[in-house]
Amino acid sequence: MSQQIVPVKTYIFVFASLIALTLLTTGVAFIDLGPFNTVAALAIAFCKMLLVVFFFMHLRQSSSLVKVVLLAGFFWLALLIVLTSTDYRSRSWTPAPDSWSTTAPPTHP
């Protein structure tokens, strides 16, 4: 087949890196970094994902078509998360007019 066979050593090295990153992410969680705990956890998870995708899933050797498909998938995922978050975070910036209020309507004698 068109795919080159990856040496066992590469797989072992990638696996060792993944274990090291797992220990790192667990260790970092026990140090107080404030909001950067979340940033560090996600950054490490992202690195682990890249290792799995490029080596275990052979993306390195895959055709450009496969790479574009995956990139399109991530673009769509980004739209989903970013646009949803934008909506929730900005809702309070433009409060609904008082006249839209659903609480007890003003009574006229």
Place this chain on the structure above:
Amino acid sequence: MTDANVQAEHHAGLKHQFENLEQQQDADTLGIWVFLVTEIMFFGGLFAAYAIYRWLYFAAFEGGSHILDVRLGALNTVVLLGSSLTMALSVRAAQTGNRRALVLFLVLTMILGAVFLGVKAYEYDQKFVEHVVPGLDWAPEGDVLAKLAPGGLGHAQLYFIFYFAMTGLHAIHMIIGMGLLLYLVLRGRKGTFTPHYFAPVEVVGLYWHFVDIVWIFLFPLLYLIGGRY
């Protein structure tokens, strides 16, 4: 035309619509990647909802996260990464035509998958012991209650709904993966897969690695919220 080509074109695994096995494998690989992209969006909906509620009710999510056992989560991460290694090695064994190694690594992958599900089952059981299962058994008390109370018990339930929905959906994917691996073992034993024809092994491998990646994100997002210091 060389002998190898003639042999490849008459291979039992070659479907009529394809020119040759190489074209067929390219199509199979593209197909599974498109499927995995739909899976990204499938899990993506849960991740997006998780992100919103975690932002809205951070204290509750932090309290819920601290009920989970980090050691078991980390152990399961290592087990699943190990199964990804054995899966990658079984694809390699198929590429090199080593039937014994192929079956051995596929079985090892299944064993590691079973260990993961076993640990997960133990964790689910612990949730019942601690009475933190929304809808079925929700009556946290003592230490557990003290950890959950600051964020509000109602929102803590929300955290555990996400916990069960996300890990449950992931576990269902694992169980499906185990079935696919069993299918590969049964076919692989008979020597169906050769260096010319191993697309099914590659395709199941891609699926298995995807499920691994989902867990790579679930572990920090569910177990490590707000740190453990």
